Amino acid sequence: MKKICYDCVIVGAGPAGLKAASILDKQGYTVCILEKEKIPGGKLNIWHELFPHHESAQAIREQMLAGTASPIQTSVTIKSISRTADGYCVKDRNEDEYCAPALLIATGFKPFDACRKEEYGYGIYENVITSVDLEQMFRQHRVVNASGEVPGKIAFIHCVGSRDIKVGSEFCSANCCITGIKQAIELKKMIPHVNICCFYMDLRLGGRFFEDCYKTSQVKYKVQYIRGRLSETNENTDQSVILRYEDTLAGRPAKITVDMVVLLVGMHPDPSILHLLPEIDERVGSDGFFGKGKIDQADQSSDDGLFFAGACTGPKSIIQSTDEASAVACRISLYLKEKLYTETEDQHARLWIRHSG
Amino acid sequence: MTMKTDNTSFLWREYQKEIADDHYYYVRSCIRQNFFPGAEQILITLLTKDLGIDLCVDSEHTTCTGIAYHVDLVKLETTMTVLARQFALMTQAGYSNFLVSCVTSFGLYNEVLEIWDKHPEIEEQVREYLFKATGRTFNKPKNLVHASDIIYKYKDLLADKIRYKLVSKDTGEPLRVIDHIGCHYAKIFPEKGVGGAEYPSVLSGTVKAFGGRSIDYPERRMCCGFGFRQYFLKSSRGYSLSTGYKKFKAMEPYKPDLIVANCPGCNYFFDRWQYVISELKGETFGEEGNGIPVLSAEELAALCLGYDPWEIGLQMHQTAIEPLLLKMGVQYDPNAKYKGFSGEQLKKPKIPELLKAY
Numbered sequence: 001m002k003k004i005c006y007d008c009v010i011v012g013a014g015p016a017g018l019k020a021a022s023i024l025d026k027q028g029y030t031v032c033i034l035e036k037e038k039i040p041g042g043k044l045n046i047w048h049e050l051f052p053h054h055e056s057a058q059a060i061r062e063q064m065l066a067g068t069a070s071p072i073q074t075s076v077t078i079k080s081i082s083r084t085a086d087g088y089c090v091k092d093r094n095e096d097e098y099c100a101p102a103l104l105i106a107t108g109f110k111p112f113d114a115c116r117k118e119e120y121g122y123g124i125y126e127n128v129i130t131s132v133d134l135e136q137m138f139r140q141h142r143v144v145n146a147s148g149e150v151p152g153k154i155a156f157i158h159c160v161g162s163r164d165i166k167v168g169s170e171f172c173s174a175n176c177c178i179t180g181i182k183q184a185i186e187l188k189k190m191i192p193h194v195n196i197c198c199f200y201m202d203l204r205l206g207g208r209f210f211e212d213c214y215k216t217s218q219v220k221y222k223v224q225y226i227r228g229r230l231s232e233t234n235e236n237t238d239q240s241v242i243l244r245y246e247d248t249l250a251g252r253p254a255k256i257t258v259d260m261v262v263l264l265v266g267m268h269p270d271p272s273i274l275h276l277l278p279e280i281d282e283r284v285g286s287d288g289f290f291g292k293g294k295i296d297q298a299d300q301s302s303d304d305g306l307f308f309a310g311a312c313t314g315p316k317s318i319i320q321s322t323d324e325a326s327a328v329a330c331r332i333s334l335y336l337k338e339k340l341y342t343e344t345e346d347q348h349a350r351l352w353i354r355h356s357g
Numbered sequence: 358m359t360m361k362t363d364n365t366s367f368l369w370r371e372y373q374k375e376i377a378d379d380h381y382y383y384v385r386s387c388i389r390q391n392f393f394p395g396a397e398q399i400l401i402t403l404l405t406k407d408l409g410i411d412l413c414v415d416s417e418h419t420t421c422t423g424i425a426y427h428v429d430l431v432k433l434e435t436t437m438t439v440l441a442r443q444f445a446l447m448t449q450a451g452y453s454n455f456l457v458s459c460v461t462s463f464g465l466y467n468e469v470l471e472i473w474d475k476h477p478e479i480e481e482q483v484r485e486y487l488f489k490a491t492g493r494t495f496n497k498p499k500n501l502v503h504a505s506d507i508i509y510k511y512k513d514l515l516a517d518k519i520r521y522k523l524v525s526k527d528t529g530e531p532l533r534v535i536d537h538i539g540c541h542y543a544k545i546f547p548e549k550g551v552g553g554a555e556y557p558s559v560l561s562g563t564v565k566a567f568g569g570r571s572i573d574y575p576e577r578r579m580c581c582g583f584g585f586r587q588y589f590l591k592s593s594r595g596y597s598l599s600t601g602y603k604k605f606k607a608m609e610p611y612k613p614d615l616i617v618a619n620c621p622g623c624n625y626f627f628d629r630w631q632y633v634i635s636e637l638k639g640e641t642f643g644e645e646g647n648g649i650p651v652l653s654a655e656e657l658a659a660l661c662l663g664y665d666p667w668e669i670g671l672q673m674h675q676t677a678i679e680p681l682l683l684k685m686g687v688q689y690d691p692n693a694k695y696k697g698f699s700g701e702q703l704k705k706p707k708i709p710e711l712l713k714a715y
Contacts, residue, residue, distance in 0.1 A: 118369060118553070118555035118556055119555045119578075124573075232555075232578060234573075234574070234575035234576070234577065235573065235575070236575060237610050237611070242575050
């Protein structure tokens with residue numbers, strides 16, 4: 001049981017948490033990062049390559065870890081977060097306390113639990129996997145179906161757990177379309193003869209170079225795109241999967257049999273931290289993510305020392321997460337200056353003098 | 358193929374709807390009373406005699422108009438007023454739990470109650486129509502259930518009493534059962550069915566309790582082929598038959614011993630289409646020229662409990678159920694199949710050329 005005081009405590013050692021830490025500690029603030037997993041890096045640990053340039057997730061992770069000198073406490077299970085006169089105190093399962101005037105929540109997202117979309121057969125049919133499972137296969141450099149064979153035909157299903165009123169998530173996760181395209185290209189590089197078709201509602205490719213990626217997938221890698229909504233999957237006796245879908249351009253129902261189905265699961269809010277935060281309700285949007293997504297971001301840069309950054313404030317790419325984390329780190333810096341320092345002026349330059357104690 | 362769901366947590370898997378314990382007002386199924394009258398009767402016997410449930414069987418109630426409504430022969434307002442009259446009869450009899458035998462009716466009752474819930478002004482209008490026409494008023498049911506829901510609720514109690522398990526007497530292996538849920542049971546309102554819409558457990562749970570094994574197959578959720586507009590409009594009857602054929606072709610590789618359905622329409626079409634397909638295409642889907650026997654949930658429960666197959670009306674099935682009786686080791690008298698209640702020999706149906714009959 002120990003109590004350590006910092007200038008800022010960051011919950012979550014993913015891209016946003018690491019980026020904010022790197023900026024704050026370069027500005028001379030003492031920062032501590034708390035991570036629930038055994039190793040830092042967040043979702044970079046489960047991804048193989050990153051869109052749109054197929055950069056190595058592992059290399060980006062190493063780069064980000066090298067960028068911060070702040071201590072990272074791993075395998076931390078937070079028991080409580082309390083508001084104190086000086087800021088916040090985060091207590092873990094071992095009764096260790098991490099206190100700071102500023103608390104940054106960078107807990108990221110949770111991939112949609114595909115079992116909730118029962119009709120797609122995840123958890124029922126072995127050859128129905130998610131985009132997260134496929135990344136694990138990429139990391140092991142081995143993509144095979146349940147019987148250990150290299151698949152000849154693979155279907156990607158877009159918008160699983162996104163824009164779907166039936167599972168209670170009506171928002172667009174913004175990154176699944178490009179993830180599917182990136183994974184399709186990776187698959188074609190790994191298994192050149194594989195036949196890939198992507199079933200989409202509409203392709204939302206708003207990021208830089210996303211459209212290039214999409215075009216490359218079609219022109220160079222011959223990935224097929226079918227505008228169609230999957231209604232259900234079934235399994236044949238040989239464990240191949242039948243997809244029943246509506247081709248919405250042709251306006252007719254259709255069926256296709258594939259060796260493997262990849263469900264592009266959406267980004268969902270991670271509610272685990274929610275109940276620990278005091279008086280948080282009014283700072284959570286109707287979609288369950290922190291903040292209300294307004295332009296002034298008043299709810300994300302509070303005057304009470306509680307800040308949010310990364311995918312916990314809505315579905316984001318890594319670039320968007322780190323950009324937001326940089327901006328939030330600047331706000332934290334200003335907040336801490338007001339809280340911790342006195343400004344004095346002389347004829348040459350402004351001076352900031354830290355309060356004692 | 359059995360589903361690999363043991364370690365999977367599903368949103369709907371454990372979902373149980375509210376099913377009252379006792380005191381039901383019962384509404385029969387129009388088509389089942391004609392096609393499989395024994396099934397209708399044995400449900401009443403099971404509930405009142407075997408389970409001791411208080412059931413009000415009322416000769417005053419009418420059709421729900423479901424089929425006519427779905428083929429656009431009857432206006433929604435008429436349908437709602439007819440349904441309101443059934444509720445008035447329930448109220449008059451002093452009941453508040455409503456038990457529906459037919460899946461089409463079950464879907465329609467739920468649909469109308471939902472409309473009234475969302476649009477109270479429509480309910481008021483219907484109350485006015487009913488009062489003007491009959492002078493009746495009504496309370497809406499507190500609990501609306503389908504017959505298969507009650508069998509499911511008491512499945513373990515019934516399983517304790519069963520004489521024949523759904524197990525092969527020769528191999529000791531569980532029988533392979535296709536469970537087919539009527540489309541209007543949970544596809545319209547998932548929360549109204551046990552286990553939701555995608556993998557309802559109302560029949561598979563009962564099959565498991567009786568010792569059988571539920572089979573997952575590619576066309577599991579597809580319509581049986583009845584599809585009101587498909588069958589009742591003669592011009593589109595081919596859709597009905599081809600849908601049925603697709604279902605049988607999909608289940609055939611899994612070698613099912615039995616089809617169990619909770620909808621009178623599904624029971625009928627699975628049963629009759631096997632004969633029609635055998636005549637049209639020369640194909641049968643069971644072993645050695647047999648069809649796949651088709652039972653309703655209550656026929657299944659009664660058979661397992663040891664009721665005589667001919668007493669519960671299984672001779673009304675066109676696809677012979679004898680292969681199932683032999684597999685389960687059910688004791689029965691083959692000569693009593695076509696005997697009337699007083700023991701006189703009734704006329705026997707013509708034996709088809711291809712589909713094996715006994």
